Amino acid sequence: xxxxxxxxxxxxxxxxxxxxxxxxxxxxxxxxxxxxxxxxxxxxxxxxxxxxxxxxxxxxxxxxxxxxxxxxxxxxxxxxxxxxxxxxxxxxxxxxxxxxxxxxxxxxxxxxxxxxxxxxxxxxxxxxxxxxxxxxxxxxxxxxxxxxxxxxxxxxxxxxxxxxxxxxxxxxxxxxxxxxxxxxxxxxxxxxxxxxxxxxxxxxxxxxxxxxxxxxxxxxxxxxxxxxxxxxxxxxxxxxxxxxxxxxxxxxxxxxxxxxxxxxxxxxxxxxxxxxxxxxxxxxxxxxxxxxxxxxxxxxxxxxxxxxxxxxxxxxxxxxxxxxxxxxxxxxxxxxxxxxxxxxxxxxxxxx
Numbered sequence: 001x002x003x004x005x006x007x008x009x010x011x012x013x014x015x016x017x018x019x020x021x022x023x024x025x026x027x028x029x030x031x032x033x034x035x036x037x038x039x040x041x042x043x044x045x046x047x048x049x050x051x052x053x054x055x056x057x058x059x060x061x062x063x064x065x066x067x068x069x070x071x072x073x074x075x076x077x078x079x080x081x082x083x084x085x086x087x088x089x090x091x092x093x094x095x096x097x098x099x100x101x102x103x104x105x106x107x108x109x110x111x112x113x114x115x116x117x118x119x120x121x122x123x124x125x126x127x128x129x130x131x132x133x134x135x136x137x138x139x140x141x142x143x144x145x146x147x148x149x150x151x152x153x154x155x156x157x158x159x160x161x162x163x164x165x166x167x168x169x170x171x172x173x174x175x176x177x178x179x180x181x182x183x184x185x186x187x188x189x190x191x192x193x194x195x196x197x198x199x200x201x202x203x204x205x206x207x208x209x210x211x212x213x214x215x216x217x218x219x220x221x222x223x224x225x226x227x228x229x230x231x232x233x234x235x236x237x238x239x240x241x242x243x244x245x246x247x248x249x250x251x252x253x254x255x256x257x258x259x260x261x262x263x264x265x266x267x268x269x270x271x272x273x274x275x276x277x278x279x280x281x282x283x284x285x286x287x288x289x290x291x292x293x294x295x296x297x298x299x300x301x302x303x304x305x306x307x308x309x310x311x312x313x314x315x316x317x318x319x320x321x322x323x324x325x326x327x328x329x330x331x332x333x334x335x336x337x338x339x340x341x342x343x344x345x346x347x348x349x350x351x352x
Contacts, residue, residue, distance in 0.1 A: 075092070269284075
């Protein structure tokens with residue numbers, strides 16, 4: 001990363017570059033060897049103003065695929081004005097409800113809309129120990145293509161979908177309240193599904209009892225309510241988290257999850273399962289001299305993966321991995337906890 005001063009402002013540049021070879025078409029699982037590359041450049045601007053305010057802006061420039069003729073695309077643009085107690089954000093920022101909310105277990109009815117391509121205006125302020133946020137969404141400049149969603153290519157048409165988020169603490173308790181109004185946004189086929197269009201309200205509270213963190217939560221939309229409890233308890237290098245959610249919708253099954261995370265010295269282990277037996281295991285081992293090994297299984301054992309990475313220093317690393325997506329239902333680089341590409345991959349990466 002490097003920084004430069006322009007008219008007393010701070011301008012920062014950072015980025016990543018990857019190139020490598022992969023031997024599998026992730027959509028079909030067929031053997032098709034091809035080189036790949038991507039380059040990301042992040043630019044940030046910051047300027048201290050009077051009265052303790054700071055003006056900021058940032059954008060990411062993306063150049064993907066091994067093709068010199070490709071255009072450079074801009075994403076994640078954000079403009080902000082902040083101080084220690086408040087802030088205004090416009091662009092790629094969370095909706096207020098999403099920013100405040102954390103699910104208690106696997107809730108079916110807490111689908112607060114993800115900011116994913118649309119422009120969001122959010123104002124935050126702190127009042128009486130509570131952080132209060134309100135946001136307004138605008139998808140009128142965002143086009144859903146037939147390739148990314150189930151609808152024909154069409155622009156969104158809403159500028160007034162609102163959400164509210166409140167979070168804070170009172171004594172030994174932490175709390176959060178989130179609400180969003182209903183909207184008719186076109187789904188983008190990515191992070192948002194049909195329930196994210198519904199009017200949704202959620203409330204949660206958590207505290208620490210005997211070393212364990214206990215959280216209670218309730219979320220409700222037009223499909224029904226979800227009532228959840230979650231307990232997380234650390235015991236040395238091992239942390240155990242268990243949750244149970246009672247679903248109020250007709251015919252809905254209640255959800256439970258158990259997760260074990262172990263981290264000590266060079267070994268890391270995560271084991272998780274839920275009511276549908278969709279278990280996963282991820283093991284990491286630092287072998288020394290910059291070498292690390294990763295092995296795991298995901299989606300109830302349907303997907304398996306293994307990889308070894310070598311830290312070259314200075315932000316550079318080498319990776320060799322193999323991943324099997326049994327149903328070919330994962331995206332190009334999303335197999336397992338390490339987001340490996342399907343098949344055999346060799347990759348050289350740089351971070352600047």
